[in-house]
Amino acid sequence: MSKNLVIVESPAKAKTIEGFLGKDFTVKSSFGHVRDLVKKGYGVDIEKDFTPTYEVQPDKEKVIAELKKLSKAAEMVWLASDEDREGEAISWHLFETLGLDKKKTKRIVFHEITKPAIQKAIANPREIDINLVNAQQARRILDRLVGFELSPILWKKVRPSLSAGRVQSVAVRLIVEREREVKNFQSTSAFKVSAIFIVGGKSVLKAELDNRFKTEPEANDFLEKCKGAIYTINSIETKPAKRSPSAPFTTSTLQQEAARKLGFSVSQTMVVAQRLYEAGKITYMRTDSVNLSETAMGQAREAITKNYGDKYHQPRQYKTKSKGAQEAHEAIRPTYIQNQEIAGDRNEQRLYELIWKRTIASQMADAELEKTTAKVGISTRQEQFVAQGEVLKFDGFLKVYIEGTDDENDEENSSILPPMNQGDKLQLKEITATQRFTHHPARYTEASLVKKLEELGIGRPSTYAPTISTIQKRNYVEKTDREGTPRNYTHLIFEGTKITRETKTENTGAEKAKLFPTDIGMVVNDFLIQYFPDILDFNFTAKVEEDFDEIAEGKMKWTDMLKEFYKPFHKTVEHTNENSERASGERVLGIDPNTKKQVIVRIGRFGPLAQIGENNEDTGEKATFASLRKEQSIESITLEEALDLFKLPHSLGDYKDKEVIIGVGRFGPYVKWGEQYISIPRTEDPLKVDMERAMQLISEKEQADAPIAMYNGKGVTKGKGRFGPFIKYNDLFINVPRAYNFDNLSQKDINELIEKKLEKEANRYIQQWEEEKIAIENGRWGAFIRFGKNMLKLTDEDGKKIPAEEAAALTLDEVKKMIEAQLPGAFEKKGKNAAPKKASTKKVAAKKTAKKAAKKK
Numbered sequence: 001m002s003k004n005l006v007i008v009e010s011p012a013k014a015k016t017i018e019g020f021l022g023k024d025f026t027v028k029s030s031f032g033h034v035r036d037l038v039k040k041g042y043g044v045d046i047e048k049d050f051t052p053t054y055e056v057q058p059d060k061e062k063v064i065a066e067l068k069k070l071s072k073a074a075e076m077v078w079l080a081s082d083e084d085r086e087g088e089a090i091s092w093h094l095f096e097t098l099g100l101d102k103k104k105t106k107r108i109v110f111h112e113i114t115k116p117a118i119q120k121a122i123a124n125p126r127e128i129d130i131n132l133v134n135a136q137q138a139r140r141i142l143d144r145l146v147g148f149e150l151s152p153i154l155w156k157k158v159r160p161s162l163s164a165g166r167v168q169s170v171a172v173r174l175i176v177e178r179e180r181e182v183k184n185f186q187s188t189s190a191f192k193v194s195a196i197f198i199v200g201g202k203s204v205l206k207a208e209l210d211n212r213f214k215t216e217p218e219a220n221d222f223l224e225k226c227k228g229a230i231y232t233i234n235s236i237e238t239k240p241a242k243r244s245p246s247a248p249f250t251t252s253t254l255q256q257e258a259a260r261k262l263g264f265s266v267s268q269t270m271v272v273a274q275r276l277y278e279a280g281k282i283t284y285m286r287t288d289s290v291n292l293s294e295t296a297m298g299q300a301r302e303a304i305t306k307n308y309g310d311k312y313h314q315p316r317q318y319k320t321k322s323k324g325a326q327e328a329h330e331a332i333r334p335t336y337i338q339n340q341e342i343a344g345d346r347n348e349q350r351l352y353e354l355i356w357k358r359t360i361a362s363q364m365a366d367a368e369l370e371k372t373t374a375k376v377g378i379s380t381r382q383e384q385f386v387a388q389g390e391v392l393k394f395d396g397f398l399k400v401y402i403e404g405t406d407d408e409n410d411e412e413n414s415s416i417l418p419p420m421n422q423g424d425k426l427q428l429k430e431i432t433a434t435q436r437f438t439h440h441p442a443r444y445t446e447a448s449l450v451k452k453l454e455e456l457g458i459g460r461p462s463t464y465a466p467t468i469s470t471i472q473k474r475n476y477v478e479k480t481d482r483e484g485t486p487r488n489y490t491h492l493i494f495e496g497t498k499i500t501r502e503t504k505t506e507n508t509g510a511e512k513a514k515l516f517p518t519d520i521g522m523v524v525n526d527f528l529i530q531y532f533p534d535i536l537d538f539n540f541t542a543k544v545e546e547d548f549d550e551i552a553e554g555k556m557k558w559t560d561m562l563k564e565f566y567k568p569f570h571k572t573v574e575h576t577n578e579n580s581e582r583a584s585g586e587r588v589l590g591i592d593p594n595t596k597k598q599v600i601v602r603i604g605r606f607g608p609l610a611q612i613g614e615n616n617e618d619t620g621e622k623a624t625f626a627s628l629r630k631e632q633s634i635e636s637i638t639l640e641e642a643l644d645l646f647k648l649p650h651s652l653g654d655y656k657d658k659e660v661i662i663g664v665g666r667f668g669p670y671v672k673w674g675e676q677y678i679s680i681p682r683t684e685d686p687l688k689v690d691m692e693r694a695m696q697l698i699s700e701k702e703q704a705d706a707p708i709a710m711y712n713g714k715g716v717t718k719g720k721g722r723f724g725p726f727i728k729y730n731d732l733f734i735n736v737p738r739a740y741n742f743d744n745l746s747q748k749d750i751n752e753l754i755e756k757k758l759e760k761e762a763n764r765y766i767q768q769w770e771e772e773k774i775a776i777e778n779g780r781w782g783a784f785i786r787f788g789k790n791m792l793k794l795t796d797e798d799g800k801k802i803p804a805e806e807a808a809a810l811t812l813d814e815v816k817k818m819i820e821a822q823l824p825g826a827f828e829k830k831g832k833n834a835a836p837k838k839a840s841t842k843k844v845a846a847k848k849t850a851k852k853a854a855k856k857k
Contacts, residue, residue: 003075011031034056037054107127113277172476200420234422255450270285282333287331288461291317374388480514481511526585589601678698
């Protein structure tokens with residue numbers, strides 16, 4: 001048995017560290033957090049100084065049992081979780097849960113997983129920093145209180161199953177407000193005038209007029225005046241310029257640049273960066289510091305001078321500018337800067353290369369430029385044409401790296417200008433006046449939202465990715481592409497002595513991977529702004545983050561901060577619960593010309609809908625409803641568009657003795673052919689789908705669903721779903737890993753995939769009672785009960801886990817008793833599984849808890 005037990009939070013990190021330590025060290029993983037606030041109620045005693053009650057997470061019981069056994073046998077336990085607040089909290093929870101002896105426990109931290117860093121950490125241990133732990137506890141408890149008190153109000157006042165979070169709600173507000181800015185934006189046009197001149201009989205000079213014309217007559221008048229004009233170089237001005245490199249990556253700048261250059265989502269960037277860190281390839285990836293260590297700067301100097309020469313090296317230290325920068329980490333950089341490339345999967349290689357280039361560039365010399373501006377006079381007008389050119393005299397850091405930008409209107413017009421002198425006469429080739437339109441503010445991408453949150457001081461490096469993932473999972477925001485619409489513009493050309501007018505078409509409004517608020521996101525946002533303005537206030541949310549920083553530095557007591565927040569917040573909750581009106585985002589569109597009844601749009605139980613008329617118990621009249629299509633919004637839909645929704649579903653007739661129906665469902669427009677549903681592409685208007693187009697879609701579906709192979713006499717089909725490519729055999733969906741060529745699957749590949757799946761399914765069930773929707777299954781942490789959609793513990797009366805061999809001998813009645821103990825009343829209504837029972841119980845419990853808390857106050 002090893003004398004030393006080192007506990008980290010991930011298996012990959014454990015594997016890397018184990019290679020650096022000798023036989024006297026055993027390295028084990030806790031697999032992340034081992035305990036959290038109890039699930040029932042608040043998990044916090046509000047009356048007793050916000051004392052939290054924690055419980056070990058069910059899937060961590062086996063891990064804790066193993067770690068307890070190892071820690072008792074070890075002479076020293078080293079807690080080596082990450083060095084931020086979350087990591088400090090993991091170490092504290094391990095210390096408490098394992099019942100460790102303070103004298104036999106040491107806390108070590110490092111920001112890179114290299115042998116020297118690990119050895120240095122072992123040589124310089126410290127105690128658990130309770131201030132960092134309390135900052136994490138304060139965040140967790142505050143977010144639990146906000147979620148538990150706001151969510152029931154949203155269920156009651158907006159729609160069931162909604163939830164609200166502190167930072168997430170502010171992020172949604174930013175996206176909603178930007179969307180409304182876009183919708184309310186009034187685009188104006190002006191004519192941009194450009195000219196092409198010939199210099200010295202052969203060289204071309206491109207220039208732009210220093211004025212734009214608001215109307216076509218003004219632009220045309222200018223072109224008329226240019227007939228017979230003389231064009232002269234009035235001035236040439238040359239100035240030296242320089243460009244400096246950006247600082248090394250922080251968490252937010254890495255997320256932004258990986259999105260721009262690699263097309264990664266924010267969460268994808270963090271997953272790949274985590275793998276690189278745990279493999280010892282880069283330093284810690286959650287940081288807001290731009291500092292580089294002396295060692296790193298020395299490695300950078302060696303790499304730069306070796307690869308590019310001494311003149312390219314310029315040492316630099318950067319200062320952190322972000323609000324509330326927390327623990328003094330180093331910037332994200334390669335652990336060994338001399339390694340320009342690494343082995344690994346393609347995404348790891350691409351992200352590593354980006355980090356390497358940014359780090360190296362940050363220690364390189366400025367790029368030296370020469371900017372030239374030439375002004376061309378017009379003998380018949382006061383305006384001047386301006387030509388700008390740029391010559392790169394010394395590339396400096398640009399040899400390695402150019403930073404990306406989020407500016408969608410950024411136009412790079414610089415080029416090298418031809419030789420010319422002041423006073424030279426120029427020959428005109430052509431002048432164009434092109435109608436150009438102002439552009440609405442850009443919608444947020446994941447990267448630009450991170451940038452905005454950081455600017456406002458909202459959230460911290462560890463919260464950006466989960467915040468953006470959460471608002472999408474809750475369906476308050478969606479990341480999507482939008483097709484543009486054609487727009488005509490005027491183009492005037494003056495060439496020779498003739499002015500020609502053309503009408504051209506461009507695509508406008510196209511969006512790629514942008515964040516759009518959903519209707520429910522907008523309604524929830526408006527409700528929260530009306531009744532909880534503080535929670536949605538940017539400055540207030542930033543102040544809360546600053547309070548967490550104060551706690552982490554030991555300058556504020558965490559319970560005092562919670563008291564200061566909770567008292568006024570809870571009063572607002574009580575007032576809103578009693579006095580607020582229901583919010584549905586209802587909007588009256590007008591009158592249906594056929595029924596003469598009012599048409600409205602609003603949020604319904606299952607999403608946004610259009611409604612004609614109202615339910616009237618006295619007359620027996622009933623309203624009719626139609627769901628809005630995915631691309632439609634309550635705020636922008638017109639009466640005509642809403643009425644079109646009621647035209648569906650409609651029948652086109654029969655095809656091959658089966659009725660063809662066009663409709664719109666939960667997943668978008670469809671063709672229903674007999675009992676089969678075929679999706680209509682979202683770019684098509686379902687009202688314009690005729691029988692010919694429906695037959696075409698049916699035929700395409702038949703071809704796609706045709707068996708690609710046979711297995712045991714049954715057809716095997718393939719497709720691409722939400723979780724990637726799959727094959728389907730005998731109602732079994734089988735994922736196709738990347739190792740297989742999905743487009744060219746051989747019979748051998750198909751046999752292999754099916755046999756592996758069948759073997760896995762055979763080992764899945766220990767016992768199964770299909771009619772009762774009950775099964776005992778093998779799981780990662782041992783056997784468990786599956787009841788409907790619920791996964792329940794398989795334990796005896798003493799709470800001990802029942803092994804698989806004993807589980808095979810259990811009777812149905814014995815298993816039902818275990819289910820009843822965990823889900824009281826599960827079998828009261830015959831035929832009902834526990835999933836809906838559990839969901840309704842949970843909601844009622846949460847509401848009761850909120851009411852009890854209100855009474856106490």
